[in-house]
Amino acid sequence: MVPSGESIYLFGIQDRGGEALMASAGRRGWVLIQEVIGHDPHDTQGSSYEDLSKQGFGVIVLLENGHRGAGTLPPSALHDDFAARCAGFVQHSAGCHIWVIGNHPNAAEARPGYGSPQEEVITPHLYARCYKRCREAIRAQPGHQDDMVLLAATAPFCADTTYPGNRRGDWVRYQQDVMLLLGPGNYDGVAIHAYTHGYDPARVVSEQKMPPPFSDRHAEFRTYQDSMAIIPPRVPVFITEARPLPDAASGSTGWPDGEVPNGWVQAAYSEIDRWNQQYPERQIRSLILYRWDGADEEAEQWSIRRHPAVIEDFCRALAHHYRWQMPTRPEYRAVFLTQNTPAKMVAGETIYVPTRLRNEGARTWVHKGSNPFCLASRWYDEDNREVLVPVAYHNHLPHDVPSGEEVELLARVMSPATAGRYRLRWEMVHEGVTWFGRRGDPGQVVVVEVLPAPRPRKPPIEEIMETLAQHPTRRYARRSRETIKSLVIHHSVVPPSVDARQIAHYHVEHQGWPGIGYHFFITPEGHIQQTQPLEVVSYHAGELGNQEGVGICLSGNFSEQPPPEPQLNATAQLLAWLLSTLHLPLEAVRGHCDYRNTQCPGRTWTTVWRDQLLAATRRILESARPPELTSKVLYHYLLFWQTENQWAVEEWRAAERYVGQFRVTMGFSVDDAMHAEYVTLVGDFSRIPEEVEAQLRAAGCKVERIPAETPAQVKAILDEMAARRQRFLTLE
Secondary structure, three states, X not given: OOOOXXXXXXXXXXXXXXXXXXXXOOOOOEEEEEEEOOOOOOOOOOOOOHHHHOOOOEEEEEEEOOOOXXXXXXXXXXXXXXXXXXXXXXXXXXXXXEEEEOOOOOOHHHOOOOOOOOOOOOOHHHHHHHHHHHHHHHHOOOOOOOOEEEEOOOOOOOOOOOEOOEOOOOHHHHHHHHHHHHOXXXXXXXXXXXXXXXXXXXXXXXXXXXXXXOOOOEOOOOHHHHHHOOOOOOOOEEEEEEXXXXXXXXXXXXXXXXXXXXXXXXXXXXXXXXXXXXXXXXXXXXXXXXOOOOOHHHHHHHOHHHOHHHHHHHHHHHOOOOEOOOOOOOOOOEEEXXXXXXXXXXXXXXXXXXXXXXXXXXXXXXXXOOOOEEEEEEEEOOOOOEEOOOOOOOEEOOOOEOOOOEEEEEEEEEOOOOOEEEEEEEEEEEOOOEEHHHHOOOOEEEEEEEEOOOOOOOOOEEEOHHHOOOOOOOOOEEOOHHHOOEEEEEEOOOOOOOOHHHHHHHHHHOOOOOOOOOOEEEOXXXXXXXXXXXXXXXXXXXXXXXXHEEEEEEOOOOOOOOOOHHHHHHHHHHHHHHHHHHOOOHHHEEEHHHOOOOOOOOOHHHHHHHHHHHHHHHHHHHHOOOOOOOOOOEEEEEEOOEOOOOEOHHHHHHOHHHHHHHOOEEEOOHHHHOOEEEEEEEOOOOOOXXXXXXXXXXXXXXXXXXXXXXXXXXXXXXXXXXXXXXXXXXOO
16 A cells, blocks of 8 residues: 555546546546745745545645746755745645656756846756755655655756756756766655657657667657666656647647547556566656646647547546556665765775665664674676675674664775776675675676775785774873884784784783784784774883884794794785885884883794895885875875764765765875875864874875864855865865
8 A cells, every 4th residue: 555645556637627537437546736836935835735635646746936937946046945935835735745846957948047147057966956955845844754855857858958978968867967966865756757749649659769969869758768767776756747749740739639539648558557567676656647727828739628539548548457566675675875985096905985875675684693784895897807805895784774774884995906997886795695686686886996006005904993892991092193113013922813803802801901902913824904093002012112113913923933924925015015104214113022021023033034024025115116296196085084983974974065076086094195186184173183284295295174163064165166166175
């Protein structure tokens, strides 16, 4: 059963009056009502549709600012007023919970100020911005939190609106760009329109295409299929207007006259029913005929009530049981609501991608236990071959996610070690059971250009900091990177089977330390794990060693024999990268025994493998090309703040529109930002200190700052920059 105010049937007519035909046939379909409401934010007058919904009809209300000249949307400066007017109208309009915002925004006649010097083109950006504000305002009203707010139908065959990226004015591309700007889950459904040129029913099923430059678009009723091709599966779709357009070649000017039906209406409903049967995941929920009682100037042409042949055609269509089916909720399905993987990454880097998902499957996603649900990723090259990376992160969820609920997490991903163009597929996995993709879930695929890593390149490092034991109340002190003077080598003393997690547990539970004492842990196989941020002053080498040193622990006991070759090679790679990153000399590499009276990192350290390790590190450093200030591998990096326990989640959300406009690389790593020609710091000096800015400038970056103290201020500045297509605030 569908909720009150919706219908299971495809049938529908614009305007009141035709519902009696549907009721008498036992097919209580849809009634669409067009309301011109203006944009006075203080006007709360509404209308009641309970006479329709209580009889079992579906009700859709199209909200417009005005008609020709006034604009289907008002000028962009008045979008907030229009959103407030929509909210007031909805709050005082009983019997409806499906609303369409505007109509044919891509058509010139729908523009505010049409034909005047004040005419304003409704670009996809402007429409998406207005829609978002209207949707938020409507769903903020009591009792309307779950209302469906539909994207306006674009005008098929209309190429009035061109813009960068759509120079030919493609109406389908316009609607696709609106959906991309909003992002999945940020619109509730889509309205589309379907027409033929003339009322020959054969044109309903015609595969004829348009002449260039639109030879890829249907020329007749199946224009709806062009729109369906770009609308994601399971998104509610409504054909809110269907009719034959005037056609000079055939002499038709509206609905056919006479008493005998020509079959156009029957053909249209049969066509949409055929589509629904063929594509259960892409259901069309209505086919609404235009219109029962047209305005005076078009009454004869378009009023169905004045065309007996059309009424009879509709009645014959009503004899069929044309319904849409609610798509069955699959067992495993995830919808990516926001996910800002950068278009470019550096080879071998681990980045964090804030991601928001909705569980559209039937199962609850549990975050603990033997079979938890995780967000993972896979890389594919241009030949569609999977590319393995040293660490394929499976990102655990912060809590259980029931069906229909949403979750936010900071997802880690490591890029391939080799530069190139790749496809990165984000996908949920039910550990030990199945990947979602094996159950038909499309996942989220993005194209990423992986750039060569600067030398010495950062080795593959698995970040396991958040998975290690921490003291419930104690925390390590913090330091700036400029205070780091040494890289301190340790051995774990215990067998290699004792891993970093067990050592962290020992340090916390038995030693009472705030967390594990080492910054890095290297296994005998050469697998490097980061266990503490570099800025943490952890316990590992006495008071002075703790203050100025980075603790690097090699798994194993090296009192009798040196580390195996893979472990030594990985340690040399890590040392070379850290020395280069921290601007330290080779002499900064020390053993634990250089700070305290201890045999750590083993008796063989000074006699066998210290010189081997330093020589290998020196070779890597000498083979590295010196960095050139002009050879940046990234163009623009948006740097956000993070601490050990927090990150800039609100600022990240505030940048959504800006990122959608410029597709900038974004993250939290000062090291990664150093590889960019331009860096924009998001936050004031209390969040991103002045020494970070100085560090970036010293690395040859052009740096600016969004000087905002609150996320709201960040959003206001970045939204304005996006609206102006202004990438930089102060930089040239």
